Amino acid sequence: MRRTRTLAGIGIAAAALLALTACNSGTPSNPGGDAGGDDAGEDSTWFEVASDVTLDGSPTFEKIQEAGKVTVGVKEDQPGLGFLDVTSGERTGFDVDIARWIAASLGYDEEDIEFKPIASANREQAIVNGDIDYYVGTYSINDKRKELIDFAGPYFITGQGLLVAADAPGADKLEDFNGKTVCSATGSTPIQNIKANFPEIKTQEYDLYSACVQDLIDGKVDAVTTDQAILIGYAAQYPDDVKVTGGLFTEERYGVGLTKGDDVLRAHINDLFTDNPEIWQAIFDKNLGSSGIEVEQPEVDAY
Ligand code: GLU
Numbered sequence: 325m326r327r328t329r330t331l332a333g334i335g336i337a338a339a340a341l342l343a344l345t346a347c348n349s350g351t352p353s354n355p356g357g358d359a360g361g362d363d364a365g366e367d368s369t370w371f372e373v374a375s376d377v378t379l380d381g382s383p384t385f386e387k388i389q390e391a392g393k394v395t396v397g398v399k400e401d402q403p404g405l406g407f408l409d410v411t412s413g414e415r416t417g418f419d420v421d422i423a424r425w426i427a428a429s430l431g432y433d434e435e436d437i438e439f440k441p442i443a444s445a446n447r448e449q450a451i452v453n454g455d456i457d458y459y460v461g462t463y464s465i466n467d468k469r470k471e472l473i474d475f476a477g478p479y480f481i482t483g484q485g486l487l488v489a490a491d492a493p494g495a496d497k498l499e500d501f502n503g504k505t506v507c508s509a510t511g512s513t514p515i516q517n518i519k520a521n522f523p524e525i526k527t528q529e530y531d532l533y534s535a536c537v538q539d540l541i542d543g544k545v546d547a548v549t550t551d552q553a554i555l556i557g558y559a560a561q562y563p564d565d566v567k568v569t570g571g572l573f574t575e576e577r578y579g580v581g582l583t584k585g586d587d588v589l590r591a592h593i594n595d596l597f598t599d600n601p602e603i604w605q606a607i608f609d610k611n612l613g614s615s616g617i618e619v620e621q622p623e624v625d626a627y
Contacts, residue, residue, distance in 0.1 A: 371428035382588035384457050385430065394427045397442040397450055397459035397581070401534035404557035404612055406461045408441070415439060418611040419578075422479060423460040425603060426580065429596050443531040445511025448472045451581050458589075459581035462554055464513050465625070474586065475579030476593035478622045479604065483572025484514045485552030487559065489540060494569040495547070501525045504546035507536035514550045517574060533558070541565045551576045556615050577622065594624040 379385040388394050398420055399406030406419040420439075427437050442450045447463060450456050451473045458476075465475040486495055486506075495501065502524035508515040510529045518525050528545050530536055536548040537558050548555065552571045559568045582590055597604060604621045 371425055373428045373433045374431050377429075377431040379430070379588050379592055382586055382592070384583050384586045384589050387454070388430065388432070388457055393436045393438055394430065394432045394458075395438045395440060395456050396423045396427065397447065397456035397461065398423060398439050399461035400439075400441045401532050402462060402554050402557055403561045404615055405554060407557075408439075416611065418480070418607060419460045419462060421607045421611060422580070423458070425607065426458065426460070426593055426596065429592070443511070444509040445531065447511075447581055451583055454583070458593075462551055462576075463579055463581050464551075464576040465579040466513065469581075472584060474582045474584050474590050476582060476590045477579035477597065477624055478577035479580070479597055479624075480553070480578040481619060481622050482551045482553040482576050482578070482617075484517060484549060484574040484576065485555050485571025486569050487537070487540065487548040487555040487566050488546070488569050489543070490563075490565055490567050492546075492567075494567075496570045498522050498525065498549070498570075498573060500570075501547055505544075506547045506549050507539055507545040508549050509533050509536070512550060513574070513576060518549065537562070537566065553612075553615075553617055556617060560615065577625075591626070594626050597621070597624050 377385075398415070399417075400408035400415065402417065402419075405417040406415075407417045408415050423439075424434065424437065427433075440450075440456055442456065442459065442461070447459055447461075448469055451459060463469075463475075465478055469475070486498070486501075488495065498506075498518065499522065502522070503526070505526040505528055506518060507528040507530065508518065510531055515527060515529055518527055528536070528539065530539075533548065533550055533554060536545065536550075539545045540548050541562065548558070548566075552568060555568045559566055580593055582593075601621055608619075608621075
């Protein structure tokens, strides 16, 4: 279901947020106020940090408390979702703010978060190894991954799409690229879909989607395929060079990657999402509100 947002609706969401700031639930204390290019320091005021948190029976939370910091796996080359401005050091994006929100709900501020960039192919292993406490980065929930890890969420839904050169003809199906070369990230669901179901499409793989986008701009591949929400971010970054076309060919439900069996942390994050729709909306509006993406917060799947 889609929803058209109104200015009145945004006003209500902001008022609801202010009313909520007194609750200890990782509530933004400055909702939307620093959108658009302020420094990382100001982002630390975005969520009110919970105090006296107890999560009995969560091995991950125990580890976080011992370390005195939260280690979060993210993407950093996906504008609008998970992005690092290497000049300013500022991290922005919907996923990054979801990660900050979770950290705040556990009692940890921006300065207590260590962000680790982890590519699509390495996510399960990083979680299994305990290199990170949780992962927030366009990470689709699926059964194969659930053999190794658990997911809280979903907190966002998108689907596979295509990015082509700005002057290329539009395409509305993946078969349009039979005999052509399509680029995606190793270990991602879109590359798996192409390899399993579209044998006539040639593939180019990199660890990072930004390398695919560079190849597209350089004319080395015919298209980039991954989740449309990711591609929309690149189209906004390089509007003269590339454009989004086609989709949504699949349903990609984004979850927070967690250590398998940490049901206490999973329930905590699921409750955070379910109980605070206004905060989800504020995070969406701040990061993707002007992107053209229209999506509602999905219901969590508390399996
Ligand atoms: N959501 C897809 C996946 O989890 C593609 C995006 C990504 O690689 O992060 O594989």
